[in-house]
Structures are given as structure tokens and as C-alpha cells.
Amino acid sequence: MCSFRKLSKKRLASEKLGHQIWGALLKRWWLLALLIAGVILLCVRSNYCDCGCNRLTNIVISPWYKLLLLTLAAWLVISVCRTLTNIFNLRKNEMGITWSESSILIAIGAWIIGFLLIFNIQKDSQYYIVLGIVGALIAWIFQDNVKGAVAFVHLRRNHLLSIDDWIEVPQYKVDGEVKRVTLTTITVYNWDTTTSSFPTSALYTGHFKNLQNMTDNRTYGRQMLTSFILDTGWFHSLSSEEADSLKEKMKSDNNFQFLPEDEITEGALNAKLYRLYLYHWMMNHPHISQVPRLIIRWLEPKECGIPLQVYAYITEGSVAAYSWQQSQIVEHIMASLEWFNLQLYQTPSGYDAGNTNVHLTDKPATYRKEVKND
Numbered sequence: 001m002c003s004f005r006k007l008s009k010k011r012l013a014s015e016k017l018g019h020q021i022w023g024a025l026l027k028r029w030w031l032l033a034l035l036i037a038g039v040i041l042l043c044v045r046s047n048y049c050d051c052g053c054n055r056l057t058n059i060v061i062s063p064w065y066k067l068l069l070l071t072l073a074a075w076l077v078i079s080v081c082r083t084l085t086n087i088f089n090l091r092k093n094e095m096g097i098t099w100s101e102s103s104i105l106i107a108i109g110a111w112i113i114g115f116l117l118i119f120n121i122q123k124d125s126q127y128y129i130v131l132g133i134v135g136a137l138i139a140w141i142f143q144d145n146v147k148g149a150v151a152f153v154h155l156r157r158n159h160l161l162s163i164d165d166w167i168e169v170p171q172y173k174v175d176g177e178v179k180r181v182t183l184t185t186i187t188v189y190n191w192d193t194t195t196s197s198f199p200t201s202a203l204y205t206g207h208f209k210n211l212q213n214m215t216d217n218r219t220y221g222r223q224m225l226t227s228f229i230l231d232t233g234w235f236h237s238l239s240s241e242e243a244d245s246l247k248e249k250m251k252s253d254n255n256f257q258f259l260p261e262d263e264i265t266e267g268a269l270n271a272k273l274y275r276l277y278l279y280h281w282m283m284n285h286p287h288i289s290q291v292p293r294l295i296i297r298w299l300e301p302k303e304c305g306i307p308l309q310v311y312a313y314i315t316e317g318s319v320a321a322y323s324w325q326q327s328q329i330v331e332h333i334m335a336s337l338e339w340f341n342l343q344l345y346q347t348p349s350g351y352d353a354g355n356t357n358v359h360l361t362d363k364p365a366t367y368r369k370e371v372k373n374d
Contacts, residue, residue, distance in 0.1 A: 024080040070114045077107040092163040148184040151204030165212040221289040221313030229305045231345040274340040289313040305345035
């Protein structure tokens with residue numbers, strides 16, 4: 001038994017498909033031996049069958065014995081395919097996964113056809129109605145497996161899912177990399193270091209998002225969609241002195257080279273100049289794509305101010321590189337507000353109230369409860 005196990009592991013570790021199949025068969029050596037012995041016994045008893053058949057011969061040539069051999073063969077094929085599927089998932093062999101899981105479907109279909117042929121079940125047979133009822137019951141019990149098989153074929157045929165793809169499945173709160181794909185389940189390693197398994201049919205009947213093309217930089221970039229609420233109390237038209245000051249900064253400060261000089265005039269709104277500056281700055285940013293869209297726009301005013309939305313695509317798709325570039329862009333946006341005398345809106349906090357220069361009384365307030373002594 002140990003020798004079979006060692007030989008099986010050695011064959012499974014091979015790069016050749018034939019050796020891998022042989023190793024998977026050796027892993028179920030007892031099932032293979034039982035099937036071979038049963039087939040040999042069937043052939044021997046069938047060839048030497050005569051009118052004086054003994055009880056063993058009657059059992060061997062009976063339909064139930066043939067069904068048993070067919071079930072053992074299907075069981076062996078399914079076991080081998082599942083073993084190979086695990087190996088192909090680890091090695092990211094997409095074609096191997098597809099063929100292994102498809103072979104399981106073929107084995108199940110062959111078993112059903114063999115069952116009908118062995119018992120010679122036809123439309124006018126007395127077992128036809130019973131078989132229909134049993135088939136309907138089995139289909140109802142294994143409906144998730146049937147849906148999973150349909151979903152697997154759909155995903156593979158349309159190349160919608162592969163090993164190591166980054167997917168999001170909101171229904172199951174899944175966000176991570178695909179590590180295992182079978183007919184019935186998909187296993188995902190989430191970014192929070194947890195592992196999730198869910199039915200394959202969920203990707204067929206529900207919504208999921210595959211982000212791998214974006215991560216591999218096979219798209220225009222990764223979307224950056226964020227808004228900054230500006231305090232409208234700081235919006236004002238430029239005076240002649242402010243306009244001249246901005247023009248002087250354009251000559252001495254490289255940061256202002258992205259601002260059109262003809263827009264800097266007396267009476268121009270500082271918020272408009274800031275929007276134009278930000279748009280041209282992002283147009284010339286080496287890590288921002290100008291397609292499919294680059295939009296800097298004002299959104300609907302709110303009680304707290306007017307949101308300025310930045311809608312762009314960062315060319316780096318990996319999580320670390322994207323986060324780094326996005327952080328730098330956001331930091332530049334916040335730092336450049338001061339150049340145009342603008343401020344972000346922030347709801348007053350306790351710190352703001354405690355450090356205000358407005359005093360109602362000369363005596364500072366105390367929040368301690370005073371205890372009166374009688």
C-alpha cells in the first residue's frame with residue numbers, strides 16, 4: 001500500500017499528462033483492481049455460460065452486475081478527474097481544469113446512457129414512468145450541482161474566469177483571487193487573508209466583477225472617482241493684484257505652467273481657475289490616462305459646499321502602485337487649493353469650538369460639576 005502511494009505521488013508530480021493520469025489511477029488502486037477483476041469475471045462467465053448455469057454465473061451475467069461495473073467505472077473516472085483538477089488548479093493549468101471537469105460530466109452522462117441500455121428501458125417500457133419520477137427527484141435533489149455544471153461550461157466557454165483572477169462577488173462579500181475552480185464550487189483567497197467558497201452557479205445567476213484585465217494593465221487604467229467638497233465662502237473674483245500675483249507665479253513656479261495665462265484676468269473666479277489648473281495638470285500627468293475619459297467637474301451644490309469631482313484613470317492597475325499614485329494625486333489636489341485661496345469644507349469639531357476667538361464671557365467655562373457643601 002505504501003509503495004502504491006509513493007509511486008502515485010511520484011507520477012502526479014510529473015509534468016507529463018500520461019504520468020499524472022497513471023498516478024491518479026494508482027491513488028485509487030483498490031478501485032481499479034476491483035473494476036478489472038469484475039470485468040475479467042464477467043468475460044470468463046459470459047464465454048462459458050451454458051444451460052446449466054450456476055448461481056454465480058447468473059449473478060455475473062445479470063443486469064445488476066453490469067450496472068455495478070458501470071458504476072465502478074464512472075466512480076473511478078470521477079475520482080481520477082477530481083485528483084487531476086486539484087493538481088491543475090495548483091499549476092494554473094486552465095485547459096487541464098476544463099478537460100477534467102468536462103470528463104466528469106461525460107462520465108455521468110455515460111452512466112445514464114449505460115443504465116438505459118443495460119435494462120433496455122424504452123418509451124413503452126414498464127420502467128419508463130418509474131425512471132422519469134426517479135430522474136425528476138434526483139434532478140431536484142442535485143439541482144445545485146446541475147446549475148453549477150451549466151455555470152462552469154458558460155464561464156469556460158466565454159473565458160470569464162481563470163485561476164488567480166481578481167474577482168468581486170457582492171452577494172457573498174467576496175473580494176480576492178480565485179484559487180480553485182470545479183463544477184460545483186469556487187474557492188477565493190480574500191484580501192483580508194480569509195478564504196471563501198461559494199457555488200459556481202452564483203457567477204452565472206448573479207453578478208460578479210472580474211478585475212484581472214485592469215490589474216494586468218490590459219485596459220486604459222484603473223478608475224479613480226473621488227470628490228472634494230469646497231467651502232463656497234472662499235469663492236471670490238480675483239482683484240487686479242491677485243491676477244498679477246498669479247501671473248508672476250507662472251514665471252517663477254513650474255506648478256503654474258499648466259494654468260492658461262489668458263484665463264488669469266481681473267474678475268475671474270478663483271474656483272474656475274483652480275478647476276482649469278487641475279484639469280490641465282492631470283492632462284499632463286504621466287500616470288493618468290486621457291482615455292476613455294478625464295473629467296473635472298462641479299457637482300450639485302450641497303448645504304456644506306460644492307463638490308468638485310475628479311473622474312480619471314490611473315495607468316497602474318496593481319493595488320500597491322494604484323494606491324500610491326492615487327494618494328499622491330489627492331495630496332497634490334489638497335495642497336494646490338491654497339494657491340488659489342480655496343479651502344475644503346469641514347464640519348466644525350469640538351477642537352474648532354474650543355479654539356475660537358469668539359468669547360461670550362471673560363471667564364472660561366468649566367465642565368466639572370460643582371459640589372455644594374452644606
